[in-house]
Amino acid sequence: MTRLRIPGLRLFAPLAFLALAGACSIHLVSDYDEQIDNGLTQLNTDVAVFVTKMIDVAGTPAGTYSYKKNDAYPNKEFYAIQEGKLDTLIVRAQAHKALDQCPSTAVIERAVTAAVPRSELARYSAQIPKDDCSVALLQLVKGGIGDLRKFHEAQGGAGIPQVAKDPILIGGVGALIRAAITVEVAKKTGARTGG
């Protein structure tokens, strides 16, 4: 018998039989949600604008995490607002989730086994929230905003320097948001991801 060679597919084969036995269509990924799509697109714009503005004023009080203006803390508030918006998107994703756990843990273990010591594996796997893939992805995005907040705060008076722009917007948070948007677009267009 030919074995399925794509690692994750072996996980899905029993689901195919269940679908046939149950005589209905199967649902492995939550449905497209326009509000999640729009929310992620807006988040991408908001983060890019905020990081660019912070870089412009880096090294001045206005560029610090704790900057106070008219009894308010506009830079701190940015993070609170974005995390609040992401919580709402997570609730929407949870409302129509398809699986209780995303099978990425096994994929990640296979992907990083050769590159990192066994003791480090748990650190990678622990990054995946135990939930539906779309919910897990949004929780990772929220975690990335938390990393950006920590970075900004830890930088103290230096703020966000120019050399941090690409690590934040091309790697880091930018890559996190693009990953989530790519999935939403694929849901909308029927699994096509460009190319």
Next chain:
Amino acid sequence: MALDATALVDGMVSAGENLGSDIWNSIQTFAVPELQKIATQIVAIEQNINAFTPEGAKALLDMQLRASVAVIVAMTTLTLLAVQKAINEILAAIKGVVNQAVKFGLIA
């Protein structure tokens, strides 16, 4: 009417044929370029380490690790989406033949 196994298999195979290319396409066009971008940024952080506080550099690196995990989660989701599409196309392909053979709506 007896079920024609060859016709069933043909329908299932043609519906499932796109699965491999869909998954490979998502890996080629999305995951590999994204992981390359993240790797480049990890090198950039190391090269500009003096611009960051120790805690700041750690937070920036944690962000890259989280982004790598997210790319893999997204890739898994795209794979699930391709599998879901293929299985549902298989079910749709055999629905008419099976329901006609058993004379009731076995496959809804």
